[in-house]
Amino acid sequence: xxxxxxxxxxxxxxxxxxxxxxxxxxxxxxxxxxxxxxxxxxxxxxxxxxxxxxxxxxxxxxxxxxxxxxxxxxxxxxxxxxxxxxxxxxxxxxxxxxxxxxxxxxxxxxxxxxxxxxxxxxxxxxxxxxxxxxxxxxxxxxxxxxxxxxxxxxxxxxxxxxxxxxxxxxxxxxxxxxxxxxxx
Amino acid sequence: xxxxxxxxxxxxxxxxxxxxxxxxxxxxxxxxxxxxxxxxxxxxxxxxxxxxxxxxxxxxxxxxxxxxxxxxxxxxxxxxxxxxxxxxxxxxxxxxxxxxxxxxxxxxxxxxxxxxxxxxxxxxxxxxxxxxxxxxxxxxxxxxxxxxxxxxxxxxxxxxxxxxxxxxxxxxxxxxxxxxxxxxxxxxxxxxxxxxxxxxxxxxxxxxxxxxxxxxxxxxxxxxxxxxxxxxxxxxxxxxxxxxxxx
Numbered sequence: 569x570x571x572x573x574x575x576x577x578x579x580x581x582x583x584x585x586x587x588x589x590x591x592x593x594x595x596x597x598x599x600x601x602x603x604x605x606x607x608x609x610x611x612x613x614x615x616x617x618x619x620x621x622x623x624x625x626x627x628x629x630x631x632x633x634x635x636x637x638x639x640x641x642x643x644x645x646x647x648x649x650x651x652x653x654x655x656x657x658x659x660x661x662x663x664x665x666x667x668x669x670x671x672x673x674x675x676x677x678x679x680x681x682x683x684x685x686x687x688x689x690x691x692x693x694x695x696x697x698x699x700x701x702x703x704x705x706x707x708x709x710x711x712x713x714x715x716x717x718x719x720x721x722x723x724x725x726x727x728x729x730x731x732x733x734x735x736x737x738x739x740x741x742x743x744x745x746x747x748x749x750x751x752x
Numbered sequence: 753x754x755x756x757x758x759x760x761x762x763x764x765x766x767x768x769x770x771x772x773x774x775x776x777x778x779x780x781x782x783x784x785x786x787x788x789x790x791x792x793x794x795x796x797x798x799x800x801x802x803x804x805x806x807x808x809x810x811x812x813x814x815x816x817x818x819x820x821x822x823x824x825x826x827x828x829x830x831x832x833x834x835x836x837x838x839x840x841x842x843x844x845x846x847x848x849x850x851x852x853x854x855x856x857x858x859x860x861x862x863x864x865x866x867x868x869x870x871x872x873x874x875x876x877x878x879x880x881x882x883x884x885x886x887x888x889x890x891x892x893x894x895x896x897x898x899x900x901x902x903x904x905x906x907x908x909x910x911x912x913x914x915x916x917x918x919x920x921x922x923x924x925x926x927x928x929x930x931x932x933x934x935x936x937x938x939x940x941x942x943x944x945x946x947x948x949x950x951x952x953x954x955x956x957x958x959x960x961x962x963x964x965x966x967x968x969x970x971x972x973x974x975x976x977x978x979x980x981x982x983x984x985x986x987x988x989x990x991x992x993x994x995x996x997x998x999x
Contacts, residue, residue: 574932577898577908584902610894611910614861615902618868624861626895634847634854654858 573608573669573697573738575745582741587612589737590695591619594665601664601689603627605651605680608669612697616667625657625664627680638686642679651676653683660688670698674705681709697738833869838996840866841976855976855998857892857947870896873995874973875903878943881970885942887911887931887962889954892947896975900945909935909942911958929957938966948976949992952983959990 577583594616603625604613610626617624629650630639636655641648658664666680671694681691694709840860847854860866878900887909888897894910901908912930936942944958949972959969969990977983977994984992 574910574935577901577910578935580901580905580907583898583908587902607891607894607910610891611898611908614867614895615899617861617864618871618899621864623864624867624895626858626861626891628891631848632891633858634844634856635842657858657862 573611575742576697576738577611579741582737585737586697587615587619590616590667594693594695595620597692598663599665599692600662601625601658601684603653603658603664603666603680603684605666605668605676606632609667612669612695613667616665616695622665623657625653627651627653627683638683640679640682640686642675644675645673649676651679651683653687655687658684658687658689662689664689664691666691666694668694668696670700671696671705672700672703674703674708677705677709830873833866833873834995836863836866837870837873837975841996841998843998855948855978857895857975860975861895870975870995871899871903874900874945874993877993878971878973879904882941883943883970884940885909885936885962885967887936887942887944887958889913889929889944889946889958893945896947897945900943900973907935911944911961913954929954929961931961936962936965936967940967941970942967943970944972946972946974948978949974949983949994950978950981952981952986955983955992956986956988959987 576586590612599620599622602613602617602620602622604610604627606626606628613626614624616622626633630652633652633654637652638655639650639652641650664684666677666684668677668680671677677694677696681694684691699705837860840863842856842859844854844856846852860870874896883904883906886897886901886904886906888894888911890910890912897910898908900906909931942962944955944962946955949955955972955974959972962969972987972990972992974992974994975996977992977997979997979999
C-alpha cells in the first residue's frame with residue numbers, strides 16, 4: 569500500500585489549495601524555520617516557507633549535505649536510517665515547523681524534531697499531507713521519551729499534526745478522479 | 753561532442769552519474785564561508801550580469817553576457833537580485849571528493865529574500881510562455897520546481913535521478929530517468945528545473961524522457977551553471993537559462 573502524492577501535484581489547483589491550507593495555519597505563528605524531510609518534504613516545504621517568509625532547511629539522508637552536519641539515527645521496522653542537518657542552519661530559539669508528505673510510524677519526523685531541538689530550535693508542529701493512523705505515528709511524536717538529560721528541565725511540548733482536514737480533501741479529490749486508493 | 757570519443761566508457765558513466773555539482777579544479781580553493789552578507793565579501797561565483805566590483809578581494813573581471821541572460825527591461829532590479837543570489841551560494845572545497853568545488857545552494861535557501869528572488873526570476877521568464885508542466889529532478893529540483901509551478905499555474909512532475917550503476921551495468925546504458933506514466937500528456941509544453949547543470953547528463957536524460965512521451969521541452973532552467981563542463985552542449989538544441997555562471 570503506497571500512498572502517492574504525485575497525483576496531487578498534477579492538479580495545480582489542488583496543489584495550491586494544499587499549500588494555502590498550511591500557510592493559513594502558520595503565517596501568523598512567527599515561524600522562522602521550515603524544515604523539510606528528503607525528498608517529498610522538499611516539494612511541500614519550500615512553497616510554505618516562501619509564503620510565510622521563513623527559511624527552508626533541508627533534512628537529508630547521510631552524505632548528501634556538504635560541510636558540518638548534525639546526524640540523527642532512527643529505527644525502521646527492520647534496521648535503522650539516518651537524517652542529517654547542517655550545523656548553523658538553525659539558530660537557538662528559532663521557531664520551527666517540520667514538513668513531510670506522509671507520516672507512517674513517525675520515526676522520520678521524530679528524528680527531524682531531534683535534529684532541530686539539538687540545534688536549539690523550538691519545534692512548534694509537524695505538518696503532513698497524509699497520515700496513516702493505523703501506524704500510530706502521532707502517538708510516537710506526542711509521547712517521545714527524551715534521552716538527553718539537558719532536555720529534562722524544559723517544558724513538555726505537545727506535538728500535534730495537521731492532517732485530517734487535508735487528507736479528507738485529498739481523498740475526496742482521489743475519489744473524484746476515480747483512482748483506486750488502498751488504505752491500510 | 754568530439755571530446756566524448758576520447759573518454760573511456762567508465763569516465764562517461766562517471767560524468768553522467770555524477771553530473772550534479774561536481775567541478776574539477778586545478779586551482780587552489782578559497783576557504784568556504786557560511787551565508788555571507790550580500791556585497792560585503794568577494795564573490796567566488798560570478799553573477800551572470802557584471803556590475804562592477806564589490807568590496808573585498810580582487811574585483812571579478814567583466815564577463816561577456818551569456819546567451820541566457822535576462823534581457824528584460826528590468827535590468828537594474830534583476831542585477832541586485834542576481835548579486836544577492838550569487839553571494840548567498842556557498843562553495844565547499846573537496847566535497848564529495850578531493851579537488852571538487854561543491855556549489856551549495858542550501859545557504860541560498862536560508863535567505864528568504866534571495867530564495868524568493870530566485871523563484872521570481874524564473875517565474876517572470878516563464879509565466880507568459882504557456883507552460884503546462886514543470887519537471888524537477890530529484891532532489892534539489894524538488895526545491896525550486898514546485899514554487900515555480902505554483903506561480904505559473906503548471907503541474908509539477910517529479911523525476912528520479914539515475915542511481916549509481918556498478919561498472920558491469922554499462923551495457924544497459926547510462927541515461928536512466930524515472931517518471932510516472934500518465935503524468936504528462938503528448939503536446940504539453942514543459943520546462944525542466946534543477947539547481948545546477950554540470951555535464952548536462954541528468955538534464956539531457958530528463959529532456960529525452962519527456963520528449964519520448966510527446967512533450968515539448970521549451971527550456972531548461974537552472975540556478976547555477978558550471979560552464980567549463982560544457983553541459984549546455986549536451987542539451988543539443990534545447991535552450992538553457994541560468995541565473996549564475998560559476999567559473
